[in-house]
Amino acid sequence: MSAALIEVRGLTKAFGGVVANRNVSLSVAPGTITGLIGPNGSGKTTLFSSIVGQHPIDAGSIRFEGREISRLSVQEIARLGVLRTFQQTRVFSKMDCVRNMLIAAPHRHSGWRDMFRRDPRERVEKAERLLELVGLRAKRWEAAGSLSFGQQKLLELAMALMNEPKILLLDEPTAGINPTLINGLIGCLERANREFGITLFVIEHNMRVIMSLAQRIYCMSRGELLASGTPAQIRDDPRVIDAYLGVH
Amino acid sequence: MTRRSAVLHLALLAGGIAAPFVFPAHAVQFAVFWIMVLFALTWDTMGGQMGYNSLGNILFFGLGMYICALTQIGMVYDIAQYTAANGAIRVDFTDRQYFVGLALGVVLAALGALIAAALLSWVLFGLRGPYFAIGTLGAAIAAAELTNAWEYVGGGSGIAMPVFPGAPGMRERFFYAACMAGAAACYLFLRWLYGTRFGLAINAIRDDEDKAEALGLRTGRYKTVAWSISAFFLGIAGALFGNMTGFIEPLETAYPTLTFGIFMVAMALIGGKGTLWGPIIGATLFYTLREVTWTYLLGWQYIALGVLIIVNVVYFRQGVLGWLRERRPAWFA
Numbered sequence: 221m222s223a224a225l226i227e228v229r230g231l232t233k234a235f236g237g238v239v240a241n242r243n244v245s246l247s248v249a250p251g252t253i254t255g256l257i258g259p260n261g262s263g264k265t266t267l268f269s270s271i272v273g274q275h276p277i278d279a280g281s282i283r284f285e286g287r288e289i290s291r292l293s294v295q296e297i298a299r300l301g302v303l304r305t306f307q308q309t310r311v312f313s314k315m316d317c318v319r320n321m322l323i324a325a326p327h328r329h330s331g332w333r334d335m336f337r338r339d340p341r342e343r344v345e346k347a348e349r350l351l352e353l354v355g356l357r358a359k360r361w362e363a364a365g366s367l368s369f370g371q372q373k374l375l376e377l378a379m380a381l382m383n384e385p386k387i388l389l390l391d392e393p394t395a396g397i398n399p400t401l402i403n404g405l406i407g408c409l410e411r412a413n414r415e416f417g418i419t420l421f422v423i424e425h426n427m428r429v430i431m432s433l434a435q436r437i438y439c440m441s442r443g444e445l446l447a448s449g450t451p452a453q454i455r456d457d458p459r460v461i462d463a464y465l466g467v468h
Numbered sequence: 469m470t471r472r473s474a475v476l477h478l479a480l481l482a483g484g485i486a487a488p489f490v491f492p493a494h495a496v497q498f499a500v501f502w503i504m505v506l507f508a509l510t511w512d513t514m515g516g517q518m519g520y521n522s523l524g525n526i527l528f529f530g531l532g533m534y535i536c537a538l539t540q541i542g543m544v545y546d547i548a549q550y551t552a553a554n555g556a557i558r559v560d561f562t563d564r565q566y567f568v569g570l571a572l573g574v575v576l577a578a579l580g581a582l583i584a585a586a587l588l589s590w591v592l593f594g595l596r597g598p599y600f601a602i603g604t605l606g607a608a609i610a611a612a613e614l615t616n617a618w619e620y621v622g623g624g625s626g627i628a629m630p631v632f633p634g635a636p637g638m639r640e641r642f643f644y645a646a647c648m649a650g651a652a653a654c655y656l657f658l659r660w661l662y663g664t665r666f667g668l669a670i671n672a673i674r675d676d677e678d679k680a681e682a683l684g685l686r687t688g689r690y691k692t693v694a695w696s697i698s699a700f701f702l703g704i705a706g707a708l709f710g711n712m713t714g715f716i717e718p719l720e721t722a723y724p725t726l727t728f729g730i731f732m733v734a735m736a737l738i739g740g741k742g743t744l745w746g747p748i749i750g751a752t753l754f755y756t757l758r759e760v761t762w763t764y765l766l767g768w769q770y771i772a773l774g775v776l777i778i779v780n781v782v783y784f785r786q787g788v789l790g791w792l793r794e795r796r797p798a799w800f801a
Contacts, residue, residue, distance in 0.1 A: 298684030312675035323672045327684040
């Protein structure tokens with residue numbers, strides 16, 4: 221395995237007396253799809269929030285492409301190419317889908333003068349292509365807030381792809397989505413990984429989805445890293461089964 | 469621009485130019501109308517398009533007024549002596565002194581207000597929602613009190629402005645033209661601005677600022693620039709209004725948080741916030757009602773305006789334009 225894209229070492233994060241992450245260490249290799257599973261409240265989302273700089277961490281280090289990012293702001297980390305999607309969808313509800321896509325275009329090199337430019341035609345075309353990819357082309361002029369929850373999730377995914385991140389952190393991409401849409405969504409994720417070369421780090425509760433998608437899976441429980449390995453190793457690990465069934 | 473829109477713009481331009489000639493006795497009222505349009509348009513950039521409800525935008529109006537006045541006077545006289553005289557000594561400005569001073573004053577007022585907004589945004593954009601509204605209100609009240617206590621600029625007794633040198637009747641038309649030009653410039657600038665990436669970005673900040681940050685948007689930069697643009701035009705409005713009034717003082721003329729400061733919010737809400745034309749329609753309705761009630765319902769005028777605002781926020785929360793857009797979507801297609 222080559223050098224890790226994301227390298228977390230000894231990460232600890234507490235909210236008051238509750239230790240949400242305790243001494244967590246893991247790494248995500250470039251170009252892969254890595255899974256993160258664990259029961260509710262095991263600290264998965266907190267880990268994601270720490271990586272993207274949502275809150276300061278108490279101890280440990282987070283490196284992206286070898287660079288320490290644990291003290292950078294959310295915007296700076298996003299501009300480096302680390303992007304997360306939210307468990308509850310976050311779209312710009314009063315703007316139509318195309319405008320949602322356009323504002324998601326990368327801000328990496330945007331200077332003062334770019335603030336006052338119009339979006340070039342290629343960018344609009346790219347936005348429409350990606351909307352087509354997730355199956356929202358017909359709804360592209362509708363306000364994002366009027367879409368169903370599942371459609372908003374697809375829009376959020378298209379926005380993430382528009383942003384051209386190096387790594388995409390997906391927080392339960394299939395939660396709340398109509399089962400018939402799930403296969404399409406998985407197809408999109410695999411294409412994003414294969415064709416656009418975006419590394420994926422996915423929190424997922426749907427075992428069927430994560431086992432077929434990920435090459436490597438981490439399992440968390442009660443704020444600590446419990447196990448890691450290939451999907452087959454994770455599936456057969458008695459500690460993982462215990463954590464999910466609540467046997468301690 | 470479509471044909472219909474071009475006809476509409478030309479008709480408004482023609483009407484605007486004709487107004488002070490057709491109704492010369494009301495030229496000042498018409499000039500104040502354009503100030504109201506400036507108020508509503510600049511408030512909406514922040515409150516409507518970006519979702520930051522400022523109750524203190526009047527600060528830039530008053531700041532512009534004072535910067536312009538001090539520039540006009542300071543170019544020719546010693547400011548401390550001038551203000552200490554309380555207008556008891558009448559000083560005459562030559563035509564050249566007057567117009568050069570006014571032009572320079574307007575430019576410095578606009579720039580001064582812009583810089584003030586950029587500096588204030590460092591402090592106040594840490595606040596969101598109602599905290600931002602109260603924070604900005606506090607800043608405006610503080611500015612009024614500071615000016616009130618500062619004897620060098622006349623303190624509470626204010627400043628008598630230089631007298632317009634032209635023939636009788638010219639003064640009204642001159643300031644009418646200046647106010648209309650200011651409002652038109654602001655409208656055209658915002659019309660262009662909302663079509664660029666800037667418009668997209670401030671709308672995104674309004675809908676979900678955290679998501680915008682998570683996408684890597686430089687939100688601080690956009691917010692600072694948006695407020696600076698508002699302040700720039702408000703500085704011009706203040707500079708012109710001060711000269712139209714002829715006498716300025718801090719609490720009632722320069723920083724009237726309870727009248728103009730609230731009017732700008734009410735106008736944008738009545739017309740439909742977050743749209744380009746909503747604030748203009750709102751300013752027209754509100755100002756017409758205000759003038760009518762001040763003339764025919766004196767004593768009840770604030771009650772009438774209060775009722776209008778209540779009906780607006782209870783039944784027409786999207787404002788006139790938002791309501792029309794919902795009822796007659798075909799008109800906006």
